[in-house]
Amino acid sequence: MSGKGIQITGLKKRYGRGDTAVYALKKVDMYVAPGEVVGLIGPSGSGKTTLLKCLGAVIEPTAGRMILGDDVIYDDGWKVKDLRALRRDRIGFVFQAPYLIPFLDVTDNVALLPMLAGVPNSQSRKRARELFKALDVEHRAEAMPSQLSGGEQQRVAIARGLVNHPPVILADEPTAPLDSQRALAVIRILNHMARKFETAIIVVTHDEKIIPTFKRIYHIRDGVTYEEAGQGRDLE
Amino acid sequence: MISLAGRDILHSWGKFIFTGMGLGLLIGITLSMAGIYRGMVDDAKVLLDNSGADLWVVQENTLGPYAEPSSIYDDIWRGISGMPGVAQAANITYLTMQVRRESGDVRAMVAGITPGGPGIPGWPPFLVAGRQITRSHYEAVADIASGLKIGERIKLRRNHYTVVGMTRRMVSSNGDPMIFIPLKDAQEAQFLKDNDAIWAQRRRTAENPAFNRPGVPGLLDAIIASQSINPYVNAVLVRVEKGHDPEDVAESIRRWKRLTVYTRSQMEEILVGKLIATAAKQIFMFLVILSLVSSAIVAFIIYTLTMGKIREIAVLKLIGTKNRTIIGLIMQQSIALGLIGFVVGKISATLLMAPIFPKYVLLEPLDSAIGLVAVIIICVLSSIVAIRAALKVDPAEAIGG
Structure with a gap:
């Protein structure tokens, strides 16, 4: 389920009206190809979180166009009726903190998404276990989230973002709570998974340790994005 | 689909059991109050049954x-x-x-x-x-x-x-x-009467010229004799x-x-409808108050439990969980709490409270069934506040910013 990544053209987001109107996003143009991991960086208040919420179909942009895979999902208005289903089936989320559900074990934390989409329980759990193998947390499949280390929790959160094979994953500062080694390990995993599942991954970050690993970076300043070539440092 | 409510209860079972026990004691008191009312009605019927009468002839x-x-x-x-x-x-x-x-x-x-x-x-x-x-x-x-x-x-x-x-x-x-x-x-x-009262009555009678007439021997003795016997039932x-x-x-x-004569059904109506009517109203008011208190407690507990899961609910909403799944999570927990409370309440009412109450407590199976339905309805209604709060949670809270 690869599609054609995500393409954003002329995206705007305005809060308020008239004299009090504030444009959090003035002109956002982005394209992330399937299998690619790009960085989105910018100072506080630049519009990163607003952009992430727009891309995640959590808030509605004011204008612009978003194409996810082959489908136009926003064109000066939502083109999709069920935004929850869109988020569940076509967008993966990885947060700064893992935010695993504390009362579900690791497998069910990940398997919950396909279950919500109507995939049978056994098949959902099978999918989760396949991802655990790739993410090297297979041995913690039966554990509760509180029994995992920070790095393990973040890998489980990545598995949750990937489990429905979405064409795009939005990662909001996924390495913030981790040390350099673990942070680079997470970026390595994201790159590996992006290639394996042909998923477009946008990583919002401030983390100086991982910025050099991106081949392409989008800077956002005062609600406007600027593309720049990254160093693309070898992660191996 | 897995039961989110069931998993949450299993994960924090101690909290649920202890809360359920507290609620159960309250439900136990409520069931006992209903049992006391039934006991009063039964006492009234037993009184009539044991008298062996078909009719009561009274003043x-x-x-x-x-x-x-x-x-x-x-x-x-x-x-x-x-x-x-x-x-x-x-x-x-x-x-x-x-x-x-x-x-x-x-x-x-x-x-x-x-x-x-x-x-x-x-x-x-x-x-x-x-x-x-x-x-x-x-x-x-x-x-x-x-x-x-x-x-x-x-x-x-x-x-x-x-x-x-x-x-x-x-x-x-x-x-x-x-x-x-x-x-x-x-x-x-x-x-x-006590001796002093009898002496006083005799003296007053003797001093009354109407009862102690000269030339009417035996009149005073006859009056005093009539005053010292009780010919009434x-x-x-x-x-x-x-x-x-x-x-x-x-x-x-x-x-x-x-004379006035009552049949069995009329006497039962007097006892149940009049004699214990005030007590029955008091018990009914207690039942209403206890039900309201139970509702408030369940609502508060469920609201607190839900507020403790706001971040998880935001994440669930962000990853596409339907509202009805979140409603189900809260409502099932509320009902589970009510069921735990009811079981504890029924056991405590039967084994702990009924034997030590000075009045006869008659716990009817029908009352227990009505109580169970009432507990479930109360739990469903009590969860509404928490459900409203959960549905208002913005999925964007999971992203932060």
């Missing part, structure tokens, strides 16, 4: 002998006995009082029964120990709930009585245990002959004797 225009004072002459029963359709008629007196015993006293309804034997209306229909009253004076049969023992001596007014037999479930409509004594003793106990209990309609017999007594 005209009164609701006696249980709901209002009633006083009729103690020879009326003879005339009633001879009326068509009457199988047996017997005098009865009832007096609720503190019965003194060696160690303290006990509140009891003292019934004065006519001489004869078991089978006569008013007599205890069965004993669990000892024997029935065989002497004309100073013997008593007591309900086992009085705590009295066979051979124990009790004091009613100035006279001492020996308990010779024990019976069971012979209680007044208030739940006070009954003590049966001979009718003459009971009549005396009802009207007996509270009611006549009537057993109707087979094949006769109690209402027809009652109507006949009403017409010829100018």
Whole structure:
């Protein structure tokens, strides 16, 4: 389920009206190809979180166009009726903190998404276990989230973002709570998974340790994005 | 699809069990209150059943002998006995009082029964120990709930009585245990004055020129004698002959004797509808208050539990969980809490509370079923506040910013 990544053209987001109107996003143009991991960086208040919420179909942009895979999902208005289903089936989320559900074990934390989409329980759990193998947390499949280390929790959160094979994953500062080694390990995993599942991954970050690993970076300043070539440092 | 509510309960089972136990004690009190009401109604019916009467003949225009004072002459029963359709008629007196015993006293309804034997209306229909009253004076049969023992001596007014037999479930409509004594003793106990009062009454009578006329020998003695006996009873209990309609017999007594007569159903209506009506209303109000308190507690607990999961709910919404799944999570937890509470409540009401209540607590299966349905409805309604809060959670909270 690869599609054609995500393409954003002329995206705007305005809060308020008239004299009090504030444009959090003035002109956002982005394209992330399937299998690619790009960085989105910018100072506080630049519009990163607003952009992430727009891309995640959590808030509605004011204008612009978003194409996810082959489908136009926003064109000066939502083109999709069920935004929850869109988020569940076509967008993966990885947060700064893992935010695993504390009362579900690791497998069910990940398997919950396909279950919500109507995939049978056994098949959902099978999918989760396949991802655990790739993410090297297979041995913690039966554990509760509180029994995992920070790095393990973040890998489980990545598995949750990937489990429905979405064409795009939005990662909001996924390495913030981790040390350099673990942070680079997470970026390595994201790159590996992006290639394996042909998923477009946008990583919002401030983390100086991982910025050099991106081949392409989008800077956002005062609600406007600027593309720049990254160093693309070898992660191996 | 996995049960999110079930997993959450299993994950924090201690919190749920302890909260459920607290709620359960409250539900136990609620069930006990309902049981007390049922017990009062049952006590009233038992009182009527055990009297062995089909009709109660009482003072005209009164609701006696249980709901209002009633006083009729103690020879009326003879005339009633001879009326068509009457199988047996017997005098009865009832007096609720503190019965003194060696160690303290006990509140009891003292019934004065006519001489004869078991089978006569008013007599205890069965004993669990000892024997029935065989002497004309100073013997008593007591309900086992009085705590009295066979051979124990009790004091009613100035006279001492020996308990010779024990019976069971012979209680007044208030739940006070009954003590049966001979009718003459009971009549005396009802009207007996202390010595000083008797002396004072005699002196006042003697000083009254209307009662102490010169030249009318014997008048004063006759008046004093009439003042020192009690020719009244509270009611006549009537057993109707087979094949006769109690209402027809009652109507006949009403017409010829100018007394008020109640049938079994009318007397039950007086006891349940009038005598214990205020108590029933009080219990109903307690039930309403306890239900409201239970609702508030469940609502508060579920709201607190939900507020503790706001971040998880935001994440669930962000990853596409439907509202009905989140509603199900909260409502199922609320119902589970109610079910735990109900089980604890039912057990505590049956095994802990009912045996120690001084009143008879009758826990009917139907009341438990109604209680269970009420608990579920309360839990569903109580979860609405938490559900509203959960549905207002913005999935963007999971992203932050």
